[in-house]
Amino acid sequence: MKTEVYSWRLSGELKSDLERQARLRKLPVSSVLETAVRDWLKRSGVDGSEDEGQRRLHKMASECFGVLASGNRRRAETARDAMRQRLRRRHGC
Numbered sequence: 177m178k179t180e181v182y183s184w185r186l187s188g189e190l191k192s193d194l195e196r197q198a199r200l201r202k203l204p205v206s207s208v209l210e211t212a213v214r215d216w217l218k219r220s221g222v223d224g225s226e227d228e229g230q231r232r233l234h235k236m237a238s239e240c241f242g243v244l245a246s247g248n249r250r251r252a253e254t255a256r257d258a259m260r261q262r263l264r265r266r267h268g269c
Contacts (some may be wrong), residue, residue, distance in 0.1 A: 178206075
């Protein structure tokens with residue numbers, strides 16, 4: 177839901193062009209403006225949903241996917257028992 181308001185001044189010519197494009201596309205002026213701003217942000221390298229640091233983290237994490245594959249399909253189910261056995265062997269408990 178849109179809750180924020182932003183306003184600015186523009187030339188009469190630009191306002192007329194904007195309203196004409198909105199009429200031609202059968203859209204509200206606000207939708208045309210939102211589309212234009214989103215396109216500009218995308219071209220500028222600004223992504224509202226994810227910043228550059230987040231993209232870097234995702235890339236680094238993706239390099240680790242599958243690294244722990246053991247071939248044991250029930251590994252998650254048996255992890256507790258496997259860990260207890262290892263601790264017993266290591267510490268003689």
